[in-house]
Amino acid sequence: MTTRVRQTVTHLADGRELIYFDDTEPFVSGAATREVHDRRDLPPVAAASEIRRDPLTGEWVTFAAHRMDRTFLPAAADCPLCPSTATSATEIPAGDYDVAVFENRFPSLGAPSGTSDLVDDEPLWPRRPATGRCEVVAFTPDHGARFADLPLTRARTVVDALAARTAALSALPGVRQVFCFENRGVEIGVTLQHPHGQIYAYPFVPPRSRTLLDRAREHRARTGRSLQRDVLDAELRAGTRVVWSGEHWSGYVPAAARWPLEIHLAPHRDVPDLAALDDPERDELAVAYRDLLGRVDRFFPGVDRAPYIAAWHQAPVGEDRESGRLFCQLFSLRRAPDKLKYLAGSESAMGAWISDTTPERIAARLREVAP
Structure with a gap:
């Protein structure tokens, strides 16, 4: 298509x-x-x-x-x-x-x-x-x-x-x-x-990207492999948090998810950014992305349109580009139909996240609301 x-x-x-x-x-x-x-x-x-x-x-x-x-x-x-x-x-x-x-x-x-x-x-x-x-x-x-x-x-x-x-x-x-x-x-x-x-x-390279790049570079120096590739492969092997999988893309709730609703959508091929995707990958991305956004809207009973952020993490331009790998982080700060997840003292001041649910429960609910 x-x-x-x-x-x-x-x-x-x-x-x-x-x-x-x-x-x-x-x-x-x-x-x-x-x-x-x-x-x-x-x-x-x-x-x-x-x-x-x-x-x-x-x-x-x-x-x-x-x-x-x-x-x-x-x-x-x-x-x-x-x-x-x-x-x-x-x-x-x-x-x-x-x-x-x-x-x-x-x-x-x-x-x-x-x-x-x-x-x-x-x-x-x-x-x-x-x-x-x-x-x-x-x-x-x-x-x-x-x-x-x-x-x-x-x-x-x-x-x-x-x-x-x-x-x-x-x-x-x-x-x-x-x-x-x-x-x-x-x-x-x-x-x-x-x-x-x-x-x-x-x-400049924003702080979150810098952290991802530093961890990826350390992982490659230690193992010789791509960190994000290893994470994707591990999630697919476990299968417990996978919520969408096709020929070119897979979506999963990360094992250390911070948000009460969070999905990572990653390509199976190592690509730095959206511009590097070929036609079949772009075709399937349109299917997967639309599907997952629909599940987000059905995740909370009685909520017609859940608030969300869809963030495309891409490799930087120039230095450290080889350490980056494309993926989408889709998340919502809603934790219940009538409650939001506020970033209070521990999260806002210390960057130490405390979750009110588990990644496995998030994944189970996302599979329940699949079309």
Whole structure:
């Protein structure tokens, strides 16, 4: 079921890039083109973000004060991700679309390049512009849809869009890590309800990725093998936490799952990122990902749409790339139909997680709610 996709690149009124990923006629064949222009009068985006290094942890912290006034939970009639109409101009000028990707109007990253300096002239606190790029991925023009309900052809188009943008952003100067993700639910902190994802192109390797890479490098030095490959093989051998398995992908609840609902979806082949997937792997990913998101929505009785984060862990660009391996971490902070998992003292201050369930119970429930 390989989907043919045409990319059309245009620009919004303030100069931001917009890319349509079309899988339907008359656009996919080129019989028609997206000639609609953004009719809004927008000022240029002024991203003045900076990053500062925490001397206690070595981590870079991003400061993006311009995001304080970003759009927050607008009514459906004012949604900026819906197609434009005769009376409403949105971030997507076309009257309809398949999948659309555009530069975020309120980006966390994307400050102009500049020189590094010190906060208060103290060597302990280096800072520099938060270069990079933030993009929004609108999965569908349907405001009330969810990813699990998309046709397989459209889910595959989203996969292709994420892969294409991963490749393009990885080639930008200064980018060290490309992170594709979806936040869903007000409990997660979303500011737009329309089904969408995001892509961050970081100018540094984030802390979680650094930890994964360090552990992978240590494991290879000790055993000569890939850590994530060994974890996947061990989960498949045990079978007790496997919830989905196909020819190219397997989904499982990790043996040390932190969240009350957590699934890792990993390819059977060692690949660094989404861009490296071949057509059969992308086809099956669309099936597996849609299936697992549907199970998340059925996991808690009486909950129609569980809040979740879908995070695509990819290999970094440049140094340590050989230590990275693609996988998706899908998790929810809901622990019961009417309760959330709060990261309190132990988790937030010490990073020491305490779970209210077991991975085996999570896996058993996910198998119960399989379609």
